[in-house]
Amino acid sequence: MTRKVTYMKKRIWASSLLAQFLLFYLLSKMPWAGQATQSFFEWQKPVHQRLFSQFPFSLGDVFYVLLAFALAYLVLKALTPKSRSKALAALLILLNVVYFTYQLFWGLLYFQKPIFSESELREPTEVELKLLATKYLNECIALRSLVSEDSLGVFKLESLKSIEVEIISQQSQLPQIIPEKKATGILLFKPSLYSGVMSYSGILGYYNPFTAEAQYNAKLPSTSLPFTLAHESAHQLGFAREQEANFIGYLLGKNSTNTELLYSTNYFVLRNLLWSLYSVDPKFVEETLELYSEGMRRDAEAAKLFNEKHEGVFDDFFQWTNDLFLKSNQQEGRVTYSYFVHLLVHYEMSLP
Numbered sequence: 523m524t525r526k527v528t529y530m531k532k533r534i535w536a537s538s539l540l541a542q543f544l545l546f547y548l549l550s551k552m553p554w555a556g557q558a559t560q561s562f563f564e565w566q567k568p569v570h571q572r573l574f575s576q577f578p579f580s581l582g583d584v585f586y587v588l589l590a591f592a593l594a595y596l597v598l599k600a601l602t603p604k605s606r607s608k609a610l611a612a613l614l615i616l617l618n619v620v621y622f623t624y625q626l627f628w629g630l631l632y633f634q635k636p637i638f639s640e641s642e643l644r645e646p647t648e649v650e651l652k653l654l655a656t657k658y659l660n661e662c663i664a665l666r667s668l669v670s671e672d673s674l675g676v677f678k679l680e681s682l683k684s685i686e687v688e689i690i691s692q693q694s695q696l697p698q699i700i701p702e703k704k705a706t707g708i709l710l711f712k713p714s715l716y717s718g719v720m721s722y723s724g725i726l727g728y729y730n731p732f733t734a735e736a737q738y739n740a741k742l743p744s745t746s747l748p749f750t751l752a753h754e755s756a757h758q759l760g761f762a763r764e765q766e767a768n769f770i771g772y773l774l775g776k777n778s779t780n781t782e783l784l785y786s787t788n789y790f791v792l793r794n795l796l797w798s799l800y801s802v803d804p805k806f807v808e809e810t811l812e813l814y815s816e817g818m819r820r821d822a823e824a825a826k827l828f829n830e831k832h833e834g835v836f837d838d839f840f841q842w843t844n845d846l847f848l849k850s851n852q853q854e855g856r857v858t859y860s861y862f863v864h865l866l867v868h869y870e871m872s873l874p
């Protein structure tokens with residue numbers, strides 16, 4: 523009797539998982555569903571964020587470890603004939619719950635309307651990219667002379683807290699052309715519990731859809747850290763796509779009066795412009811690099827050393843999984859990240 527019940531249970535949960543795949547696939551094709559998810563996200567966002575801001579550490583990271591253990595345990599049990607049936611039923615229930623929660627709180631946001639429609643965007647010209655690269659180079663040089671340094675003369679953050687506070691206050695001051703998403707005013711940045719491993723993964727930060735926490739790698743060089751926070755906070759606002767989060771991160775940083783955040787943001791923009799230009803005019807890129815100030819050179823060198831020190835087996839794996847993940851969410855992989863540059867140029871050129 524019990525065996526029959528477990529068998530039925532398994533069938534029900536397996537069908538439910540399949541039904542979910544189908545349901546969310548169909549929903550992703552319907553514009554109203556994107557709109558509805560967005561409204562739901564706006565509504566639940568403050569509650570979700572307030573709840574998890576009560577914990578001083580990343581509860582989401584603890585959840586991921588427990589989830590991994592639970593999955594491994596159930597898979598092992600499922601391989602043993604005696605416990606197979608029950609373990610499979612439990613595994614299916616767990617997958618159902620996790621998948622549904624993920625889609626509800628995050629997955630469908632990938633299908634909301636883009637910030638700018640495709641017809642609004644045009645291919646940036648080489649001249650525009652070069653003009654902007656020069657503008658951002660000069661801004662970086664000026665800002666770099668205002669920030670603090672460590673004993674080796676490398677940019678060192680004075681206060682991460684004031685950057686977090688600044689980003690949150692900038693959330694309510696995004697330009698009118700950006701689809702409105704309410705700022706909650708809640709600080710929810712947490713150092714990742716896996717910062718050590720993260721350094722080897724090439725991942726700078728991540729948003730946890732289950733807990734709305736923004737994790738960052740606390741070991742990152744100071745040049746990368748502030749912009750990483752801005753990027754993750756764009757996810758917290760409800761911008762799911764990577765390149766749009768970069769663009770919102772740039773908007774959060776660029777109007778800031780916090781020199782450290784501003785330098786990190788402008789440095790990110792400059793590097794992206796130079797990457798894009800490298801395939802068209804490598805000489806221009808090399809000449810621009812020559813114009814870096816002494817301080818900027820030391821920062822770039824320190825970032826390069828950090829990357830070299832942490833190169834390893836994980837690198838390819840994470841690069842591969844990251845590409846796969848982005849592709850499965852209908853985004854372009856890393857190679858064509860310059861969609862950010864499209865958004866950037868479109869916005870910069872529309873400024874008075």
Ligand SMILES: [Zn+2]
Pocket residue numbers: 728729753754757764767
């Ligand atoms: Zn992101």
